[in-house]
Amino acid sequence: MTTAETTAPTTNAKLLSFVEESAAMLKPDGIYWCDGSTEEYQVMAKAMVDAGTAMWLNPDKKPNSLFVRSDPADVARVEDRTYICCENEADAGPTNNWKAPAECKELMKGLYDGCMAGRTLYVIPYSMGPVGSPIAKIGIILTDSPYVVANMHIMARVGTAVLDVLAGSEDFVRGIHSVGYPLTGPKQSDLPWPCDAENKYITHYPETREIWSYGSGYGGNALLGKKCHALRIASVQARDEGWMAEHMLILKLTSPAGEVKYVAAAFPSACGKTNLAMMNPTVEGWKVETIGDDIAWMKFGDDGRLYAINPEAGFFGVAPGTNYDSNPNAMESLKSNSVFTNCGLTPDGDVYWEEMDETPESCVDWLRRPWTPDCDRTASHPNARFTAPAAQCPVIADEWEDPAGVPISAILFGGRRASTQPLVIEATDWEHGTFLGASMSSEKTAAASGGLGQLRFDPMAMLPFCGYHMGDYFKHWIELGAKGGDKMPKIFYVNWFRKSPEGKWLWPGFGENSRVLKYVFERCEGSADAVESPIGLMPAEGAIDLSGLDVADADWAELMKVDKGEWLEVTKAIEEHFAKFGDKLPAELSAQLDALKGRLS
Numbered sequence: 001m002t003t004a005e006t007t008a009p010t011t012n013a014k015l016l017s018f019v020e021e022s023a024a025m026l027k028p029d030g031i032y033w034c035d036g037s038t039e040e041y042q043v044m045a046k047a048m049v050d051a052g053t054a055m056w057l058n059p060d061k062k063p064n065s066l067f068v069r070s071d072p073a074d075v076a077r078v079e080d081r082t083y084i085c086c087e088n089e090a091d092a093g094p095t096n097n098w099k100a101p102a103e104c105k106e107l108m109k110g111l112y113d114g115c116m117a118g119r120t121l122y123v124i125p126y127s128m129g130p131v132g133s134p135i136a137k138i139g140i141i142l143t144d145s146p147y148v149v150a151n152m153h154i155m156a157r158v159g160t161a162v163l164d165v166l167a168g169s170e171d172f173v174r175g176i177h178s179v180g181y182p183l184t185g186p187k188q189s190d191l192p193w194p195c196d197a198e199n200k201y202i203t204h205y206p207e208t209r210e211i212w213s214y215g216s217g218y219g220g221n222a223l224l225g226k227k228c229h230a231l232r233i234a235s236v237q238a239r240d241e242g243w244m245a246e247h248m249l250i251l252k253l254t255s256p257a258g259e260v261k262y263v264a265a266a267f268p269s270a271c272g273k274t275n276l277a278m279m280n281p282t283v284e285g286w287k288v289e290t291i292g293d294d295i296a297w298m299k300f301g302d303d304g305r306l307y308a309i310n311p312e313a314g315f316f317g318v319a320p321g322t323n324y325d326s327n328p329n330a331m332e333s334l335k336s337n338s339v340f341t342n343c344g345l346t347p348d349g350d351v352y353w354e355e356m357d358e359t360p361e362s363c364v365d366w367l368r369r370p371w372t373p374d375c376d377r378t379a380s381h382p383n384a385r386f387t388a389p390a391a392q393c394p395v396i397a398d399e400w401e402d403p404a405g406v407p408i409s410a411i412l413f414g415g416r417r418a419s420t421q422p423l424v425i426e427a428t429d430w431e432h433g434t435f436l437g438a439s440m441s442s443e444k445t446a447a448a449s450g451g452l453g454q455l456r457f458d459p460m461a462m463l464p465f466c467g468y469h470m471g472d473y474f475k476h477w478i479e480l481g482a483k484g485g486d487k488m489p490k491i492f493y494v495n496w497f498r499k500s501p502e503g504k505w506l507w508p509g510f511g512e513n514s515r516v517l518k519y520v521f522e523r524c525e526g527s528a529d530a531v532e533s534p535i536g537l538m539p540a541e542g543a544i545d546l547s548g549l550d551v552a553d554a555d556w557a558e559l560m561k562v563d564k565g566e567w568l569e570v571t572k573a574i575e576e577h578f579a580k581f582g583d584k585l586p587a588e589l590s591a592q593l594d595a596l597k598g599r600l601s
Ligand code: SAT
Pocket: 076, 077, 218, 219, 220, 221, 226, 227, 269, 270, 316, 447, 448
């Protein structure tokens, strides 16, 4: 098999005209329909190796694994170049960049015209969710990047089986992606990482279920099934159809008595969702297993409860900081058949990143420069990533691909907050929980370019991913709560990242977070006590199991402290944040804010 032109393995009229019309604009040298086979994966790998994009890692260290370095100008999601293009600007809301669909498409057509010259157009049929599941959704990506094809093989279910399920249906998301580097004129020869760094556009057309992306080959900008489809487009479908598409991990928690509860958790990018989703609990007898680490699609089951599926098939995890202490199950997941992007390369042909278990004496950094531990820079980029098959995770739950999903008992919100926010609080009801999510804030990470460490409101961790007006999104949450009533999950707000005034971490985090999970489980079961505080329910004394943990009393007090003065300042900030949503802010949320102010004064 080669990447030469193949004939269309479908008679789906809408799909065929999508490919034909797009190809007329993109002008590739040939069209290749992806079948999803392992043989095809090898062909993509070879194309990347031949182009200098990738190299094989030492098979004795990381079998069947690729090492990739991107252009330094293309290393993260670009939120300022991301657009929601719905007909009415008001529907995109204050948190999204907006362009009129027709106008944006004109702009994109200018960039797309001939942009695949000298390249192959790959047609990737993919399913978000198990192929054929009633909750799964199908999409088609047209891309000129073999890196995207290879990553999509891991991150989603791709290939002919998807076309078989699609058959003649018109219900699929149409995605176009180009790195934006045609091989014509002065650009006759390819670059290791072609892109158009100055002209990136990640554009979404929720009403017509389309995604047009140009200029970047990295992560969520290019792997369109993930944030673009499974969150931005799906959030709009979810609103229209009465379900939820959320930026949440899903985990299975089993008690020593063998009882099971499923927990979903929304934290912003690079705040530890992958670590929590596959942690090894330190509390005796408790077990955590993984359903998903980034995205949850939740629908009401016949019993009135919310059931969640993980629409993805792989992990696109942050590499730096991942090690056998912080996340042994991620380390096991990425032992083979994985892609590593923007990591360091060791002399024996393995990967290295910051805080890995062993530091090599030397390596080549992600910018291809010699690196030693004493040089003043990192070997990996802070947003370096591994792409690993979820099935390789040692603690993947048996039911992770159950098309019916798993019933969610609790939802956690959280972010990185060095101050103010206690380790865990609990909402008094769904509306209060929606308020906690809507007023969530976190310090910015390297997952998106710009503003590292700045505190920003990131409602439900969906700030960069909600495909419509955030005020309407809050309303959707309130309405679902009214529909689900007392069957809705309990809502908690956690913060693993609080520091002392001297800047010391107050909570060990990682496996010790199981102590909080245990408490959440027991609250759901009704066996742990909580006490009221102005900001929500707090664990009663002794309700969180701290046995065997070395946290000084003073640190614990600091960790759980609710400072009324600080919180009054927070209410002012929330007021400003809420004001952005104008009359789209649900009255229930302003009432929650007023009530909070009342409790604080
Ligand atoms: O680049 S991605 O959007 O896929 C990763 C992330 O920001 O969570």
